[in-house]
Amino acid sequence: MDFRLGSQNFIGVKIPLLWGTRAILSHSSGALSVIDIGGESAFPEIVSDMPWNQVEYTEKEDGFVIYRGDKQTYFYSPARKLFRDMAGSLPECEISAEYTRVGTNKISGGMIAGFGVGIGVSENGFFMGGSIPPGLAELKV
Numbered sequence: 001m002d003f004r005l006g007s008q009n010f011i012g013v014k015i016p017l018l019w020g021t022r023a024i025l026s027h028s029s030g031a032l033s034v035i036d037i038g039g040e041s042a043f044p045e046i047v048s049d050m051p052w053n054q055v056e057y058t059e060k061e062d063g064f065v066i067y068r069g070d071k072q073t074y075f076y077s078p079a080r081k082l083f084r085d086m087a088g089s090l091p092e093c094e095i096s097a098e099y100t101r102v103g104t105n106k107i108s109g110g111m112i113a114g115f116g117v118g119i120g121v122s123e124n125g126f127f128m129g130g131s132i133p134p135g136l137a138e139l140k141v
Contacts, residue, residue, distance in 0.1 A: 003118075006081070006095040011113040014132065017100070018120045019083055020090050021136060022074075032081060032095070034066075037137040049078035089123045102126045 003010040005026045010016040017024040021038030027048055034046040044052040045066055051057040056067035063077035065086065072086040081095040091103030099108040102121055107128070112118040116132035 005118075006100045007098055007109045008100055008107065008118065009111040010118040011111060013112055013114070013118045014116050016112075016118040017093070017095075018117045018132075019093055020085070020122065024083070024093075024095075031078070032076075034076065034083075039137055042137045046076060090121060091126070093121060 003013065003016040003026050005016045005024070008016070015023040016026065021036060022045070023035045023037050023042075025033045025035065027033065029048070031048040032046065033044065033048060036043045036045055045055050046052060046064075051064055051066065057064045058067075059065075060075060061077065062079045063075055063082070065072050065075050067073060074086055074090075075084040076082070083093045085092070092101075094101040099106040100119065101107075102119070103126075105126070107119065110128070112129050115129040117130050118128065120127045120130055120133075
């Protein structure tokens with residue numbers, strides 16, 4: 001699939017941004033969707049900048065804290081396109097029209113083509129252009 005996420009173009013990429021076990025996808029309107037692919041099957045958590053049905057969340061500042069059970073997992077701000085891991089394991093990500101920020105690093109104006117994952121973010125850092133890590137649920141878009 002082809003996506004534009006902030007200032008990055010993804011051509012023939014299945015997942016433009018993989019943040020831990022969450023696939024972050026963009027819509028033509030600029031809204032984002034987040035799908036947890038860490039289990040046996042993919043589960044939407046945010047669709048077009050809004051928490052999905054049956055997802056537990058609380059409103060905070062200009063966004064939402066998403067829960068898994070009684071545990072806060074991450075914060076998402078639709079206005080700032082900002083993701084923050086509540087456990088502090090993953091670097092914060094921000095997607096703007098000028099750049100994609102992963103922690104303190106900014107990626108600007110690039111094109112990634114033909115990979116399973118465009119930008120992958122884990123506890124150990126991030127990569128650009130790679131395969132989908134084994135053990136994740138299949139994501140059908």
